[in-house]
Amino acid sequence: MKNQNKEIVEVLNDLIRINRDRIAGYEKAVENLEEGDAVLRTLFYQLSDESQKMKEELASEVRSLGGEPAEDSTMSGKIYRAWMDVKDVFAGDDAKSALEACEYGEDAAQKAYAEAIQDSAQFPENIQRIIRDQKDLLRLSHDLIRNKRDEYKADAKRTQLH
Template identity: 45%
Template structure:
């Protein structure tokens, strides 16, 4: 039974590692799309990238503790999200509102992934606590992005 839980826990953690990788790539892409006058967003997005790296490091450590191989890629939906961001940018330009809309879309996806992870059975108490703490941090990030988006729309 314990082995099975290790696999389930590692799988859940690996999904969240991929979400962290998606966030890093999404925000790095958003940084590239910003204009000079959006310096405030650049510093916020750099902080989001740092946050994702911190979360990922904690998740990777837990996967290794379980004796499993940590995920290194991004999710398929993340790749689809980035492609969608590319196509949308072609039609709408790289304005502040579009970038913030795309970032909020990504943050919504991260919230959903973390919520699903917490609903999984067999998640150990310490992992549930780690995931819950990261979800709370990500919710704060989501609300920051949403607030900025609301100001421009």
């Protein structure tokens, strides 16, 4: 494998790790939800599926470059390790806590992808595009999680006032 291919594979594998941890984080979030919270359960499953698709896209690129897709978590990744922390952050079983932890994880994913964009400045355009497109998609997910968290906060305040 050429030197640049090794560097590309390393960056893509770090993003695969982030997505693996994101999947595990959303699975943990589902476990911590109340039985009746179907809306959040569905959202968390959708976001987990989103990461599964991104992980597969990245793995395909790694294989095409002659590398092996990462099978481990971010503990050995260089970009960012926060999703592992998210899995241990859940302080309560309420939706607001789950959403706050997921937002923290989404922030971590944004940081990882921002660093990957910096690291990929000399990569082929198709690789840069994949990283940018996935970061944009994750930004939408981050905003969705943040908005849901704000909704749950507002609902909790209204409930306290009554």
